[in-house]
Amino acid sequence: MSIYLPVAEVSVSILMLLGIGGMVGLLSGLFGVGGGFILTPILFFIGIPPAVAVASAANQIVGSSFSAFLAHLKRKTVDFKMGGVLLAGGLVGSAFGVQLFTMLTRAGQIELFVSLAYVVLLGSIGGLMLYESVGALRRQKNSNALLQPRKRHSWVHGLPLKMRFRTSHLYVSAIPPFVIGLIVGVLAAILGVGGGFIMVPAMIYLIGMPTKVVIGTSVFQFLFVTGFTTVMHAWQSQTVDVLLALILLIGGVIGAQVGVSLATRLRAEQLRVLLALLVLVVGFQLFLELVLQPDERYSLSVAR
Amino acid sequence: MRRLVLALLLALAPPVAAPVATPVVAQERIVTGISTDNIALSATFEGTEVFVFGAIRREEPLPEEAGPLDIIITLRGPPQPLWVRRKERRFGIWMNTEAVRVSRTPSFYAAASTRRLHEILTETERLRWGIGMDQAVRHVGGHPAIDDTRPFAEAVVRIKEDEGLYARMDGAVRLMEETLFQTTFTLPANLVEGDYMAEFFLVRERAVIHRGVTTITVQKTGIERWLYNLSREQPIVYGLLAVGLALLAGWLASYAFSAFRLARR
Numbered sequence: 001m002s003i004y005l006p007v008a009e010v011s012v013s014i015l016m017l018l019g020i021g022g023m024v025g026l027l028s029g030l031f032g033v034g035g036g037f038i039l040t041p042i043l044f045f046i047g048i049p050p051a052v053a054v055a056s057a058a059n060q061i062v063g064s065s066f067s068a069f070l071a072h073l074k075r076k077t078v079d080f081k082m083g084g085v086l087l088a089g090g091l092v093g094s095a096f097g098v099q100l101f102t103m104l105t106r107a108g109q110i111e112l113f114v115s116l117a118y119v120v121l122l123g124s125i126g127g128l129m130l131y132e133s134v135g136a137l138r139r140q141k142n143s144n145a146l147l148q149p150r151k152r153h154s155w156v157h158g159l160p161l162k163m164r165f166r167t168s169h170l171y172v173s174a175i176p177p178f179v180i181g182l183i184v185g186v187l188a189a190i191l192g193v194g195g196g197f198i199m200v201p202a203m204i205y206l207i208g209m210p211t212k213v214v215i216g217t218s219v220f221q222f223l224f225v226t227g228f229t230t231v232m233h234a235w236q237s238q239t240v241d242v243l244l245a246l247i248l249l250i251g252g253v254i255g256a257q258v259g260v261s262l263a264t265r266l267r268a269e270q271l272r273v274l275l276a277l278l279v280l281v282v283g284f285q286l287f288l289e290l291v292l293q294p295d296e297r298y299s300l301s302v303a304r
Numbered sequence: 305m306r307r308l309v310l311a312l313l314l315a316l317a318p319p320v321a322a323p324v325a326t327p328v329v330a331q332e333r334i335v336t337g338i339s340t341d342n343i344a345l346s347a348t349f350e351g352t353e354v355f356v357f358g359a360i361r362r363e364e365p366l367p368e369e370a371g372p373l374d375i376i377i378t379l380r381g382p383p384q385p386l387w388v389r390r391k392e393r394r395f396g397i398w399m400n401t402e403a404v405r406v407s408r409t410p411s412f413y414a415a416a417s418t419r420r421l422h423e424i425l426t427e428t429e430r431l432r433w434g435i436g437m438d439q440a441v442r443h444v445g446g447h448p449a450i451d452d453t454r455p456f457a458e459a460v461v462r463i464k465e466d467e468g469l470y471a472r473m474d475g476a477v478r479l480m481e482e483t484l485f486q487t488t489f490t491l492p493a494n495l496v497e498g499d500y501m502a503e504f505f506l507v508r509e510r511a512v513i514h515r516g517v518t519t520i521t522v523q524k525t526g527i528e529r530w531l532y533n534l535s536r537e538q539p540i541v542y543g544l545l546a547v548g549l550a551l552l553a554g555w556l557a558s559y560a561f562s563a564f565r566l567a568r569r
Contacts, residue, residue: 067555291398
């Protein structure tokens with residue numbers, strides 16, 4: 001059964017969309033990654049226009065991060081003050097990202113830009129994941145060793161504008177979290193990702209935030225940044241397809257629950273190798289599309 | 305539809321007293337019909353077929369010396385301005401380098417005829433009535449850096465044909481007894497909203513002797529239409545609605561699954 005997406009203006013199989021949403025949800029349930037970075041390229045492959053894929057993925061993340069945020073709120077693992085600083089940076093980054101996005105769309109270079117960015121992103125995430133999970137497989141016992149915060153003084157602690165973050169037991173400059181939030185905001189706007197793959201390690205390694213509160217605080221930031229990004233895209237580039245987002249969300253929610261219950265039964269380290277390979281394959285596919293001679297050198301887009 | 309066919313037959317039946325001394329060509333008129341005049345683009349729209357038919361009405365019997373009769377039927381969707389971009393290899397990567405704007409090109413165009421167009425019509429007549437693919441994609445904007453915009457216009461036709469939005473249908477019109485004719489247009493799922501104009505041309509001696517027109521309205525319906533219009537007319541309200549719906553879905557999900565987990569305990 002097909003469904004006609006009103007803003008994307010394409011007809012897609014509803015089961016396929018539910019399946020994609022479910023698969024991405026399953027990954028996020030299994031590994032605790034957001035999955036936005038794999039969702040958007042898959043939407044390109046099934047023929048959703050890249051601009052619509054990015055903006056609608058941001059809309060989808062609003063729902064999935066709200067669900068996660070409620071869970072973290074219950075467990076009291078959200079540092080609202082730190083989240084506020086990250087959010088301030090995120091909003092600035094997102095506003096800038098949406099402007100850049102509309103500018104590139106007008107110039108006809110958005111597809112190239114997004115594909116290139118994804119090749120770099122997926123290549124590095126996949127590579128790191130593979131490296132880390134192969135290492136973890138060798139070490140077996142101590143697989144979480146990499147995620148321990150480093151409580152040592154670095155250049156980060158020498159910066160001005162220091163603030164006290166009680167929930168995180170930190171007294172650090174507000175500049176690094178603001179900048180991290182900003183980068184994540186730009187990525188949300190131009191790539192349709194939450195940005196957990198950058199924020200979580202940066203907060204742990206760079207700022208020394210306790211692992212316990214990092215994810216809840218990040219999710220708090222994603223919720224507002226992707227919400228803001230959705231409204232900005234709806235306004236500036238008019239490429240948010242709410243129907244697409246909702247169908248992906250339904251699939252994603254079910255997939256995530258299945259993933260969480262599977263995670264307790266399966267060997268996560270071995271699965272992580274598979275995820276890394278999947279990410280690398282998707283990135284390589286995008287890379288091939290950039291370097292191989294296309295069947296059709298011309299493309300059409302409706303002028304406004 | 306049955307009533308329409310009946311009306312057509314009635315219109316054909318009585319050989320009414322003919323006005324004298326008019327040339328043979330002027331005495332033939334085209335009467336048109338279409339299986340639907342309204343197509344709803346609903347959420348589950350997967351394309352449709354439109355049956356187009358008609359008859360030729362004559363005031364008096366055909367003279368012996370009349371040449372062969374032909375019919376051309378074109379269906380033209382609402383016009384759109386387009387950007388046509390060409391990729392070239394730069395730094396090992398295929399990227400869009402040149403762009404040409406086509407100011408008006410039909411979003412859908414199909415030309416069905418009893419025989420091949422150039423066998424039926426003189427070139428002057430074809431251009432005069434704007435029939436054929438090259439006539440559909442005109443108004444290709446020039447660009448100082450691009451010598452030849454023809455490949456861009458050809459690309460529009462090629463890509464649209466691949467998507468099922470443009471079609472050459474030589475020989476697809478069936479003409480029976482020099483009087484009744486019919487054809488079927490296939491409309492794909494990716495239709496654009498608007499008025500689709502069906503033009504009927506009655507051709508004799510390589511010239512159009514009568515033209516008839518009907519329109520089909522293609523409209524998004526229900527929730528699709530409402531969402532699309534809102535996204536264009538009130539984009540900020542639409543954006544807020546999108547966020548609201550996502551929040552609601554996220555909340556429902558966490559509510560449903562916590563209830564589910566409690567029930568399992």
